[in-house]
Amino acid sequence: MAASAGKAGGGAGAGGASAEARAGKTGKAGKAGKGGVWVVAETNPDGSLAKSSGELATLARALADAGAGDAAGIVVAPDATAAAKELATFLPRVIAISDPALKDHAWGQPAAARIAAALKDEPPGTVLAGAGPDGRDVAGTLLALLDGAVLVNATAVSWADGAASVEMGVFGGKLITTSTFAYKGWKIVTVRPNVTTAEPAASAGKVEKVAASGAAGVPAVKVVDRLEESGAAVSIDDARIIVAGGRGVGGPDGFELMQQLADRLGGAVGATRAAVDAGWVPYAQQIGQTGKIVKPQLYLAMGISGAIQHKVGMQTAGTIIAVNRDPDAPIADFADMVVVGDLFEVGKALLAELEARKG
Amino acid sequence: MKIVVLAKPVPDPAAAAERLGSDNRLDRSAAPNVINGNDEYTLEAALQLVEAHGGEVTLVAMAPASGAETLRKGLAMGATRGLLVTDPALGGSDAWSTARVLAAALKEVEFDLVLAGFDTSDGVGGVVSAAVATLLKLPYLSSAAKIEPNPDAGTVRVRRISPTGFDVLETTMPALIVGTQLLGTPRYPSLKGIMAARSKEVAQRAVADLGLSTEGGGSAGDGAVGGSASRTTVTGKRTPPARAAAKVVRGAPADAAKEIVALLAERRLI
Secondary structure (H helix, E strand, O other): OOOOOOOOOOOOOOOOOOHHHHHHHHHHHOOOOOOOEEEEOOEOOOOOEOHHHHHHHHHHHHHHHHHHOOEEEEEEEOOOHHHHHHHOOOOOEEEEEEOHHHHHEOOHHHHHHHHHHHHOOOOOOEEEEEOOHHHHHHHHHHHHHOOOEEEEEEOEEEEEOOEEEEEEEEOOOOEEEEEEEOOOOOEEEEEOOOOOOOOOOOOOOEEEEOOOOOHHHOOOOEEEEEEEOOOOOOOOOOOOEEEEEOHHHOOHHHHHHHHHHHHHHOOEEEEOHHHHHOOOOOHHHEEOOOOEOOOOOEEEEEOOOOOHHHHHHHOOOOEEEEEEOOOOOHHHHOOOEEEEOOHHHHHHHHHHHHHHHHO | OEEEEEOOEEEOHHHOOOOEOOOOOEOOOOOOEEEOHHHHHHHHHHHHHHHHHOOEEEEEEEOOOOHHHHHHHHHHHOOOEEEEEOOHHHOOOOHHHHHHHHHHHHOOOOOOEEEEOOOOOOOOOOOHHHHHHHHOOOOEEEEEEEEEEEOOOOEEEEEEEEOOEEEEEEEEOOEEEEEOHHHOOOOOOOHHHHHHHOOOOEEEEOHHHHOOEOOOOOOOOOOEOOHHHOOEEEEEEEOOOOOOOOEEEOOOHHHHHHHHHHHHHHOOOO
């Protein structure tokens, strides 16, 4: 294997010729030099670097080591300073674009306009963005502004024959495809969270502050208010452990037990669409076809049957434990352990056992 | 208000029969086609908006010719008409090509708002809408849980899902909005709606009708669209490794809890 990230590596299309041979092949790209790998970073509301951006940066370094050119990152934020410094612990070069106007404007499209302006004089390379809502907004906008090409929802990215080789699950995870680019211009890849583990570089890189430009490229969308939703829980996107419930949990009171289990395990609470539609859990915690697609190390499914709409959101979890009255529920087909029983009885017993273990 | 809903015909995920053909393109004959589930939420929002403000809803899609029948369900739900871009040369289009075709199709229609779903069940990329908005220089508002236009002022407000709640976005119309499931449960077509849909128009356009070309192979700036201009290629496919059969645990809850904890400890999850 060349540079492979994520356990889905080792599939078709990746690996093969040496990095040097491939580098030679792409070297003819143009006088301006060889395009590298660019990470579009996302920031948390407090201005720090999003966890998934550390993963993207680690992936970018692996691709650079395999012959993709230099790895670099871009942070666009109202104040990019803190996140850029953090991103530079992963990458040799980071471009920081601080634009106070972004404080009261939607982020994705204008951020992409500023990124496109910053990349204007760079030789076309590969851009890695997140596969979440913000990353998608950036990727789609860059696609148009850079006259680019895009591959989406990567679960593994390697470097082969002078281009990124991208694995993604399709048809609700029934099939994994490997795709590559047949294009010399800018190539964009959206990458799922948790496909690799963020690891800082041996030495920190340097941050270049660049003035924001490119605002004229896209129309303005103002943020006129920010509403906090009460009880907004730990984000499930990056959670290592998820305790999920469905209709069988019966109501908000039942989800208290899910929360206690999640707290004890250091995880977050997820839910099926039925529980969200019933108003017991915010939409941000919905897992499945019309909600989020997650990949935690542990998925504890409490009274969830495992219908296809839910399965597509969680089937790649590391370990899946299902508690269900029905041993023949669909989830039994893709769980590691099925506990046959009442979710409340087993849930409370599990909580007691975990607390006893903790001492 | 004039509202366009981007409504993509996709293989029905519920049929669980989706597959790639031998050319590694989506085999659209393998499963019955339906309107993409996430597009039905935005269609529902569009129908409610024209019920409140007056106006009409146009469905716009790029699909094989059979897509006209798929769009009929949207017409039965209450959309006014359909516009289908269909051309054999568009088979195997990538996201870039799709965005350019949809952007060209939108130039054929008058609108105050374009609504699109969060992503599609066959592609799941969720990047085409932002590209369409950018190509048409439309304000782009995504992850919408609520859409509140003010036709008199020519503005629209959107409640966008944020990590901690909602951001309230505001911009001028025309604009492109990407919706979510929170917009509301799609209605079922009524019998009356189904009857009315039979006589509604689904106009069809080929690539050349939109002033686009499929000649050029897809290099930067050549302006070509369609399968032969695709900038990405599928090079391989495999079935994900199956999980080993689940261990089934029966017995008293306390004993079951011990078994769970043992597995968690073995896998270093606690």
